[in-house]
Amino acid sequence: MDIIISNASGEPIYTQIVTQIKTLILEGKLKEGDALPSMRNLAMQLRISVITTKRAYEELERDGFIESYTGKGSFVKAQNKELYREEQLKKIEAMLTEAADKAKRCSIPLSELQEILEIVYGGTES
Amino acid sequence: MDIIISNASGEPIYTQIVTQIKTLILEGKLKEGDALPSMRNLAMQLRISVITTKRAYEELERDGFIESYTGKGSFVKAQNKELYREEQLKKIEAMLTEAADKAKRCSIPLSELQEILEIVYGGTES
DNA sequence: ATAATGTATATATCGGATATACACATTAAG
DNA sequence: CTTAATGTGTATATCCGATATATACATTAT
Numbered sequence: 001m002d003i004i005i006s007n008a009s010g011e012p013i014y015t016q017i018v019t020q021i022k023t024l025i026l027e028g029k030l031k032e033g034d035a036l037p038s039m040r041n042l043a044m045q046l047r048i049s050v051i052t053t054k055r056a057y058e059e060l061e062r063d064g065f066i067e068s069y070t071g072k073g074s075f076v077k078a079q080n081k082e083l084y085r086e087e088q089l090k091k092i093e094a095m096l097t098e099a100a101d102k103a104k105r106c107s108i109p110l111s112e113l114q115e116i117l118e119i120v121y122g123g124t125e126s
Numbered sequence: 127m128d129i130i131i132s133n134a135s136g137e138p139i140y141t142q143i144v145t146q147i148k149t150l151i152l153e154g155k156l157k158e159g160d161a162l163p164s165m166r167n168l169a170m171q172l173r174i175s176v177i178t179t180k181r182a183y184e185e186l187e188r189d190g191f192i193e194s195y196t197g198k199g200s201f202v203k204a205q206n207k208e209l210y211r212e213e214q215l216k217k218i219e220a221m222l223t224e225a226a227d228k229a230k231r232c233s234i235p236l237s238e239l240q241e242i243l244e245i246v247y248g249g250t251e252s
Numbered sequence: 253a254t255a256a257t258g259t260a261t262a263t264a265t266c267g268g269a270t271a272t273a274c275a276c277a278t279t280a281a282g
Numbered sequence: 283c284t285t286a287a288t289g290t291g292t293a294t295a296t297c298c299g300a301t302a303t304a305t306a307c308a309t310t311a312t
Contacts, residue, residue, distance in 0.1 A: 012270060038288060049272050054289075070289040071279025088232045092225045093242055099221040100247040106214045110247045114240055116219055121226040121236045138301060164257060175303050180258075196258040197310025 001037050005046055013048055017056035025065055025076055036066060036074040063087075127163050131172055139174055143182035151191055151202055162192060162200040189213075 001024075005016050024030040037045070039053040046053075057074055060066045064083060068074040103113055127150075131142050150156040163171070165179040172179075183200055186192045190209060194200040229239055 014270080040288075050289090051273080052271060055271085057289090068289060069279085070277070071287075073288060085232045085234070088228050089234065092228050092234070092239070093246065095221050095225040095228075096239070096243050097246040099218045099225070100243065102214050102218050102221075104247070106211045108211070108215065108218070110244065113218070113222070113243060113247065117222050117226065117239060117243060118236065120219065120223040121230070121239065140301080165259095166257075176258090177304080178302060181302085183258090194258060195310085196308065197256075199257060 001042070003042065003046065005048075013046075014052050014056040014059065017042075017046075017053065018059050021056070021060055022063070022065060025079065030076050032076055032078045034076045036076065038073055127168070129168065129172065131174075139172075140178050140182040140185070143168075143172075143179065144185050147182070147186055148189070148191060151205065156202050158202055158204045160202045162202065164199055 003017055003020050005013050009016070021030070021036070030036075036042075036057070039050050039057060043050045043053045057066065057068055061068060064080055065077060066074050067077050100110075100113065102108075103110075129143055129146050131139050135142070147156070147162070156162075162168075162183070165176050165183060169176045169179045183192065183194055187194060190206055191203060192200050193203050226236075226239065228234075229236075
């Protein structure tokens with residue numbers, strides 16, 4: 001568990017933790033059942049409060065990445081890729097809806113939107 | 127100029143003013159060269175500070191809807207529909223890019239995105 | 253000069269976001 | 283049962299951006 005936090009970035013600490021652990025899980029470097037560092041332990045390492053690590057773990061739990069058990073610890077959950085996909089799909093749909101609304105207000109046709117989408121989808125490197 | 131502000135809405139006052147004046151202009155109820163109420167005048171009517179009306183007018187000016195001249199007043203600019211369209215297009219492109227990024231991370235294919243876009247574009251009432 | 257207009261600086265207030273201390277509850281191990 | 287680990291809950295501190303303001307200043311028209 002190499003979590004690195006940067007005070008300079010302006011990004012909140014708990015967010016940095018969440019993102020990094022999510023990435024580790026999504027990349028398969030942390031697998032189902034793997035134990036995460038205890039909240040206290042991680043807090044010590046990073047020299048931050050337990051409450052901040054708790055907040056990060058809470059978010060990971062809400063998003064279905066891990067599970068915590070009082071007295072035992074926190075563990076990586078079975079990845080529910082389908083669920084994750086569904087959630088992302090909802091967010092994507094919301095974004096597309098907003099974009100479509102804006103477009104309609106300026107009489108920008110659907111075809112133009114489709115073109116743009118095609119370009120940005122193709123052009124963005126992951 | 128019937129500007130109506132509602133303290134209950136939670137929406138900031140200056141935003142309410144901006145939106146309502148933009149709408150009046152876009153709907154053609156305010157035309158090129160028309161004088162807006164002076165900042166002080168509008169502030170009196172709405173029982174708010176001049177600074178708040180100024181802030182609203184500043185935003186309208188930034189967005190190219192009006193122009194203000196010290197000592198004279200504020201006036202509706204010639205509508206540059208093309209410019210407005212371009213600006214909206216930039217915002218739309220940014221939204222689509224973000225959506226595309228999210229989609230790629232979940233291996234959601236472009237075709238699925240296109241479908242969704244088609245649905246939300248068609249289905250949203252203006 | 254006067255009275256209208258817009259402008260600039262410094263300030264108050266509020267609320268959400270972030271991070272915290274400390275006490276409490278649960279579990280596992282001896 | 284005691285101990286030491288774990289996660290949890292309540293109440294609090296702090297900071298920062300957003301919002302709105304008062305007051306004084308600058309410009310224009312008459």
